[in-house]
Amino acid sequence: MNTDDFVVQGEVLPSVYGPLRSRRHGLSLGVNVGLTDHKVCTWSCLYCQCGFGEKRDYRSDETRLAVVDLLDLIKTEVFKNSDLDVITLAGNTEPGTYPEIFQLIQGLQRLKIASRAKWKIVILSNGSELDREEVLRAFNLADEVWLKLDVGVEDQFQLLNRPIHRVGNLRQHLDRLKKIKNLRLQTLIWSNEKEGRLSNANEPNFQGLVECYSELKPIAIHLTTVARDPALPGIVPVNSEILQSLAERIRNLNLTAEVKN
Numbered sequence: 001m002n003t004d005d006f007v008v009q010g011e012v013l014p015s016v017y018g019p020l021r022s023r024r025h026g027l028s029l030g031v032n033v034g035l036t037d038h039k040v041c042t043w044s045c046l047y048c049q050c051g052f053g054e055k056r057d058y059r060s061d062e063t064r065l066a067v068v069d070l071l072d073l074i075k076t077e078v079f080k081n082s083d084l085d086v087i088t089l090a091g092n093t094e095p096g097t098y099p100e101i102f103q104l105i106q107g108l109q110r111l112k113i114a115s116r117a118k119w120k121i122v123i124l125s126n127g128s129e130l131d132r133e134e135v136l137r138a139f140n141l142a143d144e145v146w147l148k149l150d151v152g153v154e155d156q157f158q159l160l161n162r163p164i165h166r167v168g169n170l171r172q173h174l175d176r177l178k179k180i181k182n183l184r185l186q187t188l189i190w191s192n193e194k195e196g197r198l199s200n201a202n203e204p205n206f207q208g209l210v211e212c213y214s215e216l217k218p219i220a221i222h223l224t225t226v227a228r229d230p231a232l233p234g235i236v237p238v239n240s241e242i243l244q245s246l247a248e249r250i251r252n253l254n255l256t257a258e259v260k261n
């Protein structure tokens, strides 16, 4: 999922990175459960800060760090950094694709209890794996799961987020999001100085998003814009007024929205 707070364009991430100061979550230790030599994701968002990488499912023969080794790395960093606010699953992949996701979240919970830590377990995700029972159980164990909703109209979902075929359409995405307890949404709005149709900052999309929020009733919505180099050249941030105006429309639905730019 989304790497929007942490990933530097063109670089791949180690399995554990940081801690880094996140604009949304405070001091965060990042955990990349993907490959550490290139990006693979079930979506291929035009603004992705990891570049385009590969848009596909993982293959069963691809080796990823085993959960015991990953937890060992995390433990080492946790004991070195006593002031962490969060441990965040976000890197150059979708966290739900990690084969041992349930064991990982369970291990983090045990570590948190054993060390009497105050940090939260946060997952940033596009939600593509939520049809799998084990992923859903794992995500619902985390303290916060922030799921991606950038577009509220079907043609823009396919054009801008570019999910793999299995993910399906916007309706299927929304139905998956509904499975999470205490739904939190992250929405990134961007402009395009080269080709306007490759932007989601347009009224049909804003209206579609408002209708989606109204249906999903998330407990929190973060609105952001691009902060680092996007995969597609020409993508640029929108100004804060655009985000504030969308936030106001969301608040009129009696929902909570914060601009985080």
Ligand code: SF4
Pocket (backbone or CB within 6 Å): 001, 002, 003, 041, 042, 043, 044, 045, 047, 048, 049, 050, 091, 092, 093, 094, 125, 126, 148
């Ligand atoms: S969901 Fe989009 S932004 Fe997040 S890693 Fe995948 S392609 Fe990048």
